[in-house]
Amino acid sequence: MLAPSLKRVRAANRSAMRFGLAAATLYILAVATAVTAEHNTAAAQNTKPRAEASQHTPQYTPDGQLVFPSNYREWVYLSSGLGMTYTGPMGEDDPMFTNVFVTPEAYRAFTVTGKWPDKTVFVVEERGSSRKGSINKGGHYQSEFMGLGVEVKDESRFPEKWAYFAFGPRSESTKARPKDKCWQCHEDHAAVEHSFVQFYPTLKPIAQKFGTYKTAVAESQR
Ligand code: HEC
Numbered sequence: 001m002l003a004p005s006l007k008r009v010r011a012a013n014r015s016a017m018r019f020g021l022a023a024a025t026l027y028i029l030a031v032a033t034a035v036t037a038e039h040n041t042a043a044a045q046n047t048k049p050r051a052e053a054s055q056h057t058p059q060y061t062p063d064g065q066l067v068f069p070s071n072y073r074e075w076v077y078l079s080s081g082l083g084m085t086y087t088g089p090m091g092e093d094d095p096m097f098t099n100v101f102v103t104p105e106a107y108r109a110f111t112v113t114g115k116w117p118d119k120t121v122f123v124v125e126e127r128g129s130s131r132k133g134s135i136n137k138g139g140h141y142q143s144e145f146m147g148l149g150v151e152v153k154d155e156s157r158f159p160e161k162w163a164y165f166a167f168g169p170r171s172e173s174t175k176a177r178p179k180d181k182c183w184q185c186h187e188d189h190a191a192v193e194h195s196f197v198q199f200y201p202t203l204k205p206i207a208q209k210f211g212t213y214k215t216a217v218a219e220s221q222r
Helices: 002-019 021-047 051-056 104-113 183-189 204-210 215-219
Strands: 076-082 097-102 121-130 141-153 162-167
Touching (some): 097 104
Antiparallel strands (some): 076 097, 141 162
């Protein structure tokens, strides 16, 4: 802040020599106003949440579609699944990886309450796997992006509180999936509210400590 103001004052002094005193006085007044305005904006920015913070809450298009949460890789990583399936074995040579992330504010709230606050967003990122590449001789590593499942807790927007969205590799926004496609399985089988904390080893002890972990649900195999 200091450096630009000094520069402006020096520039004003130079103009004083070139254009005479009256013009310079007007110029200095204008500079002073600009500096004050800049200062006020900076002060306001310090007290208000920054613009990026809002990207950690669900964003919708005017017609109610969820916008692809493009910064989810800056969220908190929970865990990964490898070839997980809920209908029977898939017998794949190259099973899919699923990487789960949650918004940072929701994560922090969870660590002190064992519950998910309103506006929590989870993503499950689906990636293909590879075996052959570079120096790799065994095991799998993650490869191409295949899709993104998104789960939102937005109590004022959705009567069922939780809503589900499936993005393909190129979709920018999408509408909520019908209840039977995603919501019902999460309702019936997830250990903490609608989240599958039984599969996230660092969250499980936190939920158990706060008594929000539904053990019978988590242990049921069907
Ligand atoms: C048959 C049950 C089932 C259905 C149907 C289902 N899910 Fe899930 N979902 C799971 C399980 C189990 C996990 C945890 C394992 C994992 O990470 O893959 C999970 C994890 C998630 C997560 C990570 C956060 C969490 O809740 O643990 C998101 C986001 C998600 N699913 C979105 C969706 C979307 C979107 C759909 C519908 C297109 C869907 N799910 C349908 C079982 C289901």
